[in-house]
Amino acid sequence: MLHGLDGNKDQFYALYALSQCLSSAAMWAEPYLCDSLLVTYAGHVVFDYSIPLGFIAYLAAASRMEPRGAKAKAA
Secondary structure: OHHHOOOOOOHHHHHHHHHOHHHHHHHHHHHHHOOOOHHHHOOHHHHHHHHHHHHHHHHHHHHOOOOOOHHHHHO
8 A cells, every 4th residue: 555554553554643633633623613713714625625635744754754674674
């Protein structure tokens, strides 16, 4: 899979879970804040953009990390 999401749970798995916190926070905030705060910032668009932005943040960070198994091959 893309950038090490398959296999053992390691730094890539943790990074992906962390990057999904952005869309999760937007998902929980949307029903509570849509009418009071988010309506001035286009409401549902905040949630719609949080999904690809979280994934792009994951890809940017994961592509800069050392690949899985690189330390074992170097030794």
